[in-house]
Structures are given as C-alpha cells and as structure tokens.
Amino acid sequence: MEPINTAIQIPLHYYLVLSTSxxxxxxxxxxxxxxxxTILMCIELMLNSVNLLMVAFSAYNHHxxxxxxxxxxxxxxxxxxxxxxxxxxxxxxxxxxxDINVLNKLKG
Amino acid sequence: xxxxxxxxxxxxxxLSAGMVVFSKNPIHxxxxxxxxxxxxxxxxxxxNAQFLAVVHIIVYAGAIMVLFLFTLMLLNLNKESEPRKKPxxxxxxxxxxxxxxxxxxxxxxxxxxxxxxxxxxxxxxLVKELGKKLFTDFVLPFEVASIxxxxxxxxxxxxxxxxxx
Numbered sequence: 001m002e003p004i005n006t007a008i009q010i011p012l013h014y015y016l017v018l019s020t021s022x023x024x025x026x027x028x029x030x031x032x033x034x035x036x037x038t039i040l041m042c043i044e045l046m047l048n049s050v051n052l053l054m055v056a057f058s059a060y061n062h063h064x065x066x067x068x069x070x071x072x073x074x075x076x077x078x079x080x081x082x083x084x085x086x087x088x089x090x091x092x093x094x095x096x097x098x099d100i101n102v103l104n105k106l107k108g
Numbered sequence: 109x110x111x112x113x114x115x116x117x118x119x120x121x122x123l124s125a126g127m128v129v130f131s132k133n134p135i136h137x138x139x140x141x142x143x144x145x146x147x148x149x150x151x152x153x154x155x156n157a158q159f160l161a162v163v164h165i166i167v168y169a170g171a172i173m174v175l176f177l178f179t180l181m182l183l184n185l186n187k188e189s190e191p192r193k194k195p196x197x198x199x200x201x202x203x204x205x206x207x208x209x210x211x212x213x214x215x216x217x218x219x220x221x222x223x224x225x226x227x228x229x230x231x232x233x234l235v236k237e238l239g240k241k242l243f244t245d246f247v248l249p250f251e252v253a254s255i256x257x258x259x260x261x262x263x264x265x266x267x268x269x270x271x272x273x
Binding site: 009010013014016017018020021022023024025026027028029031032033034035037038040041042044045048051052055056058059062063064067068070071072074075076077078079080081082083085086087088089090092093098099101 | 110111114118121122125126128129130134137138141144145148151152154155156157159160163164167168171172175176179180182183185191192193197198200201202204205206208209212213216219229230232233237238241242245246249253256257260261263264267268270
C-alpha cells in the first residue's frame with residue numbers, strides 16, 4: 001500500500017482534545033447508566049480513546065512503539081469483554097437482573 | 109482539506125459516543141458504538157496506521173460488538189424494563205465527568221506540542237514495517253498474548269457452565 005504523503009495540517013493538540021472528550025464521555029457513561037452491559041460498552045469507549053491518542057503520538061513522533069502497544073491493548077480489551085460478558089450472563093442466570101443497583105451484595 | 113475531514117470524523121465520533129451514553133434502548137447503544145468504532149478507524153487511516161485500522165474494524169466492530177449484541181439478545185432486554193438512575197444522580201454524573209474534562213483540557217492546553225513538526229507520515233503504520241517491529245522487538249508479548257487468549261477462553265467456558273445441581 002502507498003503511504004499517504006500529505007503535509008500534516010492537523011495540530012497534535014486536536015487529537016489530545018478529541019481523545020480527552022471521548023474519555024470523559026466514557027466516564028459519564030459509567031456513572032450514569034445502570035445496565036451492566038452498557039457500563040462495559042463505556043469502558044470500551046475509554047479504552048478506544050486512549051488507543052487513538054497513542055496512535056496519534058506514535059504517528060507524529062515516527063516511533064512505532066505506540067502502535068504496537070495499541071495492538072496489545074486491543075488484545076487485552078477483547079479478552080476482558082469476553083470474560084465480562086460471561087460473568088454478566090452467569091449473574092443473570094442466578095438473579096434474573098443485571099441492574100447494578102440490585103447487585104450490591106458486597107456493600108457494607 | 110484533511111482538516112475538514114478530521115473535523116467531520118471527530119464530530120461523528122463524539123456524537124455517536126454521546127448517543128451511546130444517553131440512548132434509552134441498549135441495542136441502540138451498541139449500534140451507536142459500532143458507528144463510533146468505524147469513525148475511530150477512519151482516524152487511524154488518516155494517521156496512516158493502516159494495519160491498526162483494519163485490525164480495529166475486524167476485532168472491535170466484527171467480534172466484540174457482535175458478542176455484545178448476542179448477549180443483549182440472549183438477555184432479551186427491551187426499552188420498557190430498562191432501569192434508569194434518578195435524574196439528580198444523572199446530573200451529578202454529567203457534572204463530575206464534565207469537571208474532569210475541564211481539568212484535563214485546561215492542563216493539556218499548556219502542553220507545548222510545537223516541538224513535534226513532522227512533514228509527512230512515514231510508512232511505519234503499514235503491515236510490513238509494523239510486522240517487522242512486532243516480530244523482532246516485541247515477539248515475547250506477541251506470544252504471551254496468545255496464551256492470554258487461551259486462558260481467557262478457558263475462563264469464559266468455565267464461568268458460563270450451567271450448574272448441574
């Protein structure tokens with residue numbers, strides 16, 4: 001594949017702001033929602049914001065370590081989603097609900 | 109021209125991320141997250157990280173989101189039974205998230221990124237160069253990642269076995 005050789009007009013700052021806002025939207029989602037699966041999705045959103053920032057820095061610094069690390073972050077995220085969803089299904093089998101206000105057995 | 113494309117993709121990303129958080133139906137949330145992942149893959153392509161863009165689409169939109177949809181359909185949730193927090197707690201969540209965002213953006217405004225002035229993106233994001241790097245410097249994490257997947261698979265099968273009581 002041919003590399004895309006355009007002069008870079010996008011300041012790195014824009015990627016910082018975009019990644020920060022995605023991360024903050026993910027945090028808002030974890031705090032607002034009560035459905036456990038939606039909370040897992042917002043955690044995925046946070047992971048993706050960090051991935052985007054690492055790829056941006058790696059591209060601007062001409063250093064491949066950032067992109068390799070993103071590769072491994074995707075590996076860990078996939079494994080974590082699989083295990084998290086298995087846990088949620090197992091919880092649903094026991095108490096027929098995935099509302100986090102009901103899942104408070106560890107509390108006080 | 110590429111800056112207009114960046115703004116368009118960034119707007120779509122943030123819009124779909126917002127809809128993930130604020131939509132009532134959880135299946136709509138999953139679909140908006142798929143759109144968000146596609147826009148992030150578009151960002152990767154703009155940064156010339158082509159291998160990562162394709163891997164991102166295959167892994168996230170192709171596997172993880174399908175897994176989410178399967179689980180949601182297995183649990184058979186619909187819009188009416190979706191629990192919501194009280195509005196005061198939702199407001200508190202939005203406010204605290206917004207405060208964190210404000211602090212982060214204010215702190216990062218002072219970062220001096222003017223020292224990084226590349227003229228063009230190198231071809232480091234292509235499959236060939238990234239593959240070379242992955243198999244020479246990062247071969248140990250690469251192999252350990254396969255062991256991680258195997259252990260995750262075994263764990264998932266064990267967790268979701270039905271109790272024969």
